[in-house]
Amino acid sequence: MLLALDEGTTGVTALVFDTEGELVGRGYREFTQHFPRPGWVEHDANEVWETTHAVAGEALEDAGVVEGELLAVGITNQRETVCAWDPSTGEPLHRALVWQDRRTADRCAQLRTAGHESMVRTRTGLVLDPYFSGTKVEWLLRNVDGLEQRAREGRAVFGTMDSWLVFKLCGEHVTDTTNASRTLLFDIGRCVWDEELCDLLGVPVRALPEVRPSIGEFGRTRPEALHGHAVPVSGIAGDQQAALYGQACLDPGQGKNTYGTGSFVLLNSGVHPPTAPPGLLTTVAWGIGQRTQYALEASIFVTGAAVQWLRDGLGIIEQASDTEPLAASLASNDGVYFVPALTGLGSPHWDPHARGTIVGLTRGAGRAHLARATLEAIAYQTLDAVRAMEAASGQPLVELRADGGASVNRWLMQFQADVLGVPVVVPEVSETTALGAAFLAGVGCGAWTQDQVSRVWREKSRYEPVMGDDEREVLVAGWRDALTRAKAG
Incomplete structure (x- = not known):
């Protein structure tokens, strides 16, 4: 165990x-x-x-x-x-x-x-x-x-x-x-x-x-400190890096997004620290032996919090899961976009003075449009972060592994795959941060190899992109226009 x-x-x-x-x-x-x-x-x-x-x-x-x-x-x-x-x-x-x-x-x-x-x-x-x-x-x-x-x-x-x-x-x-x-x-x-x-x-x-290094022995527990067990602490990582490892994103070009109140996107960028452009961070992904793996990191301020605002601020949904059928009830977004800069914009824009903006409203727009625009905004913000990471690292994203509360929203996961143009994969074990700590410790104590980590990790759902290039370009162009309106100055 x-x-x-x-x-x-x-x-x-x-x-x-x-x-x-x-x-x-x-x-x-x-x-x-x-x-x-x-x-x-x-x-x-x-x-x-x-x-x-x-x-x-x-x-x-x-x-x-x-x-x-x-x-x-x-x-x-x-x-x-x-x-x-x-x-x-x-x-x-x-x-x-x-x-x-x-x-x-x-x-x-x-x-x-x-x-x-x-x-x-x-x-x-x-x-x-x-x-x-x-x-x-x-x-x-x-x-x-x-x-x-x-x-x-x-x-x-x-x-x-x-x-x-x-x-x-x-x-x-x-x-x-x-x-x-x-x-x-x-x-x-x-x-x-x-x-x-x-x-x-x-x-x-x-x-x-x-x-x-993140993988290896840090000390042995004193029995009185761990309910009688004297065992090595053999894996440590900060929460977002542990989630990256828990998602078995062990090779360059593999990335994960944790969809929470905000979102953290990390892209494995290999053994050389990439130079991050403004709006992104370079961080250590983990260390094992003499080898250090690096990642690019993006912090998106408002994702799940925008859904909470629909529920608590506007009162147009009763629970977060209501957004899925509402979004699916529309054939398109009808030109309605929501930039959820409710606390400014995070990566890759870093504009603390940007403000939340809804564009494209007509007399026919209703709560389904706002619900869909909110889910789309989560995906667009992730797209912006990923594209900035790919440009900085020279590593194209091969697939995005998703965890966090919004990863249960099937409409969002499919739309995310569509706008990114790569598969989005949701794991069987949703507690990826803790699973990552267990993986690190398992490798650190010799119970697993890193190859075995990849085999132990199991996917639950896979969303393949099905959207055509022309439709994607039109949608993303609309998002870029809305983003320009939301930014300060």
Whole structure:
């Protein structure tokens, strides 16, 4: 058996898989969200650990795992969230600062004004944004009494949530290359902490965890920390990279989209870090041995949230699934387009000032048109991200593997395949993030090879493109026109 711990933004899921990739046990609990000021988001690291420990026990019990049956543990986590703790006592020194936290927005603007964006972009593949961990660490050092001195003396350490959980499970201060690549402090080409970037933010390198490949041993669990089991933690990756691995996108040109409130598109781009154009990020996909795999990443702000707006803001549907029959009831979109820039536009446009726009309305338009336009917009935004990735990497997408809530919408999945012109595939196991953690751990402990991962992954549904080129070009041209109207200026 393999235990996957999926430490998310609002709760922790623990899943147990057997070595055939079958899900045999689960546990889930939420933890508290803290909002001390507008724009600030924090988690209690001890509560996260206690929740993780509890759900791990529930999942192991649910699966009936007895001593000797558990092979290894894999961990996946909300990326960019960072905490500080005392390495001698294991006690947190402040609440964890969550990836959603915006308190360092002004500091990021200062760094951009001072001309540091180019260096950060070149070395880390990222942009200067409070989303990432580095300026959060700097804020803690500057604002928690005595923390800077403690860090320089080795009495305080920092880590993302994977690092925190491994410390509690194994007593090791380590992280993996995917989580390190999201900190603004890591050179993704050399796969080392970058001393110049650490100096820029005043972060002592000695306070950061040792970086290891995503696949391989990070430490052995202490029996008292894992309900009597002493096994290796042998796989770690941030949530989106774990989903890419869980979708068995192991070769260049394979990509996945997680359709959630927003969407994350990742395209495996091979063993050389591609230069991302504005609006995309270059990130580490995973590391195994001496080899590092890279990916291009796009963050689309509003996809499922647009469907929620139809339900809660307009009241024209009762539940998300209503959009499928409404969209299917129309022979075409009749020229109605919805650009769901309700919080600006994300990748590849990155226009925070864009606003939601509906174009093409006539007296005959009704709620079916809005439902269809919303689903189409999800597919068009994914198309924009994929085309930008293909141009940057030189790797054409061969198929898109889909997961997340909207992947159950058959009309959307078919339309997505049609506008992309490649198959869209939905997997049998929908919890691809946790499955990815299990796959990583299984390979890391020798239970599987990467070739076996591809065989264990199983598809549930496949949508082949059937739309003609002329129809596709007309539809996409209409989307581009609507997009131009939505953008600022």
